[in-house]
Amino acid sequence: MNTRSRLIPTLAVLVSSALSAPAAWTKDDPAAGAALYATHCTACHGAERAGVPPTFPALIDVGKRLQPAQIKEKIRKGGGLMPPFPQLSEQEIDNLASYLAK
Incomplete structure (x- = not known):
């Protein structure tokens, strides 16, 4: 069997694996956010991210x-009056x- 004959099945497996990869391959989606x-x-x-200071801070300029890692940590663990959101997946976070952040 020559190199080309062995390479084609290997590439097919790699492409198939990439196409069926888990969510870890997806990029952040601000629209879904x-x-x-x-x-x-x-x-x-608030709908416009203006908050209700001082109780609920504005998130307009949180980025x-x-x-980003601090924002994600706050979503995961909460803090102050903000509850944690353990029901969200890593992709959702x-x-x-x-x-x-935008």
């Missing part, structure tokens, strides 16, 4: 105040953080 924000965050932070 906006939908999550509407569901989980507007009650406290300037916090690093990435999407929500992406939306908030």
Whole structure:
């Protein structure tokens, strides 16, 4: 069997694996994050992310105040009056953080 004959089945397996890869291969989706924000965050932070200071901070410029990892950690663990959101998957947290950081 020559090299080319062995390479084609190997490439087919790699392409097939990549196409059926889990969500870890997906990129952040700010539009999906906006939908999550509407569901989980507007009650406290408002539809326009203006918040109700000082109780619920504005999130309009949160991307300037916090690093993406800090935003994700706050979503995961909560803090102060903000509850944690353990029901969100890592991809959902990435999407929500992406939306908030822009």
